[in-house]
Amino acid sequence: MNDARRTTVPTPPQGEEIASFATYLEAQKAVDVLADSAFAVQAVTIVGSDLRMVERVTGRLSYPRVALAGALSGVWFGLFIGLLFSMFNENGMATIVVCVSLGAAFGMLFGVISYAFTGGKRDFVSQSQVVASRYDVLCLSELAGDARSRLQQAGITTVGRGQGHGQGTAFGPGGPGAPAAPGPVGDPASRPTPTPPEALEPPRYGQRLDDPPQR
Structure with missing residues (x-):
């Protein structure tokens, strides 16, 4: 199991x-x-x-084509019913003809009505397949x-x-399979304090500098 x-x-x-x-x-x-x-x-x-998913359009739909397709479907269904009834009827051929005719008529009517209810939103025939x-x-x-x-x-x-097939490889700075570089970690207070821009600015001409501290 x-x-x-x-x-x-x-x-x-x-x-x-x-x-x-x-x-x-x-x-x-x-x-x-x-x-x-x-x-x-x-x-x-x-x-x-x-x-x-590929959908190939095979033709355009119209009332005559829908009626013909419905009639053909009805013929096969009527033929099946006629063969069943002919087994219990002496006049089997007439029974088959009547069932086939009724099947074609009802199939045509059903196909036309179904197509009319679509409102012309899909006036084509297509076949879908995955490639x-x-x-x-x-x-x-x-x-x-x-x-x-x-x-x-x-x-x-x-x-x-x-x-x-299907074997993925992780890519990092060191090449295939190398781990990625870690980001900055640690306590923010332990990081060096950046020097302010004014401390790096050179002295201007005519500006008095403070005396250096006496040792």
Whole structure:
């Protein structure tokens, strides 16, 4: 029971990046090459980066198009109902024709009414999908070298070793991995008092200076 629950929990991808592609089909082809060479593909993961929601407009909506789409939907529903009724009726073909006709009529009417209620706010048809700008192929570290060599033999460009996925590095003044310089700490009273600007100003001409104190 506990093992089944662990497998359903989403976990971040692990492994080294062995190849990177601009399209999913190229990443799929790379995994197919590994599978065809009897590689342990269960150690491979395809990760899509920079996800975007894309909505592609496929056409313009109008009353004739809405009516036709509603009629086609009603035909399929009427055909299903007609086949059910024809099992218990001697004149099965006539029953199917009547059900198909009624389904087309009601589907057309329902589609036109639904489109009229939109008020022309969405007069187009579209398809939405989530796409990535890059697809990385990851593999477990112990098998990454073998996977790269197999892909290179197939003529597929690979990524160098040591480029893990999702490994962030902290940057400080001393370079990557160096801690940032700490800010001023301590008691404010222990800090040196700044010299006022008038004490640093040189004496003016003709101005009498006080005699220095006698030792």
